[in-house]
Amino acid sequence: MKNADQDAVVVEEVIAGEGESGEAQVGMEDLSHEARRCAVAEAIKRNMLWSAGAGVLPVPMLELVAITTVELKLVKELADIYGAGYRKDLAKAAVLSLLGSLGSVTLGKMLALSSLKAIPVLGHAVSVASIPALAAAITYAIGRIFAAHFETGGTLLDFDATRVRDYFRTEFANGMKVATATNMPKSATSGVAT
Secondary structure, X not given: OOOHHHHHHHHHHHHHOOOOOOOOOOOHHHOOHHHHHHHHHHHHHHHHHHHXXXXXXXXXXXXXXXXXXXXXHHHHHHHHHHOXXXXXXXXXXXXXXXXXXXXXXXXXXXXXXXXXXXXXXXXHXXXXXXXXXXXXXXXXXXXXXXXXXXXXXXXXXXXOHHHHHXXXXXXXXXXXXXXXXXXXXXXXXXXXXX
């Protein structure tokens, strides 16, 4: 049985994505339930912040690509934590399917806000006031969905986005609350309505 110090070292290795040899090799079998939970929470929080940061990129639509890349990175980190295996093509399809479940209003809002960046100064300011929190909330929801799926022994091969759409929308709403309560830059959380 591992003690708390050993779990802390393993969690740090999982968060860093490497073991003693410098390769990603720490999986679910190496973590206690509590250590795995901590590693998952840390991965979700870190990627929420990365996603929010990607939301301030000044080039229209580039930030949406960057945000999706961060979300795929999060799915890989969670798959590594749980030893669930990772395939980028399956992760991408699952993430895009989940994003589609947010509906045309939310997705349209993201596209419109991104497009506003083409308007000098004012457009960028309005966009930066909303996109980071939306991005962080979506990343939070994706993290929670995949953590729950991997926790039950699921893999990317058996992930069914249609079965978790309502849960994803609920986690997105929770993610908006977390994003506004997280220590993100003020501009990243102001003026955002769900």
